[in-house]
Amino acid sequence: MAGRTAEALLLGDEERLELEALTRATSVSAGLAARARIVLLAARATPNREIAELVGVSRPTVNKWRDRFSEQRLAGLVDATRPGPVRRIDQRRIVAKTLTPPPKRLGVTHWSSRLLAAELGVSHVTIAQAWRGRVRWSV
Incomplete structure (x- = not known):
């Protein structure tokens, strides 16, 4: 029995260009580049299982970033701040x-x-x- 395939994400031209730039940039974190690859593959209607294999993440991770992008667009791909106090060195x-x-x-x-x-x-x-x-x- 074949699994359900998620719908392709719809991207604007500017979003696509920004995501492609993120995948090539050497100044961004590897995590952000991977998230951009996930979204670009999802926009091509690539199955989540295949995206996970290509990017080297789990399927729940693919689902997480697809959802975050759908809700928040490019801003949703940026690392969220972590809880806890800021460490200070005297x-x-x-x-x-x-x-x-x-x-x-x-x-x-x-x-x-x-x-x-x-x-x-x-x-x-x-x-x-x-x-x-x-x-x-x-x-």
Whole structure:
């Protein structure tokens, strides 16, 4: 017994051009490019099962992005903000602690990124990035 085929999505010319540009752009996330491919394939009346195989996602994912596009058009393909507080790194705290010798109990003469991270309760990657000047600070 053959499954039901979803109707093709209707796209305007500008939407089609924007979606095609998203699939070729190197400056967009892989997820956004995949969503654009899903919508373009859906506009060609490609079955959801085949879209899932071509894009490398599950059928529920294809359904999700088809629905979001139908409801919100291009704006629906953008990543939604995630709940939770914005993480803030206190530069002064890292610098001050870095300039302070480690406690004697650690048995070392200088901080490693992992020791300092454990002491401050942050990731050692955060410390390493801070030392390299790659962290955007908020105070």
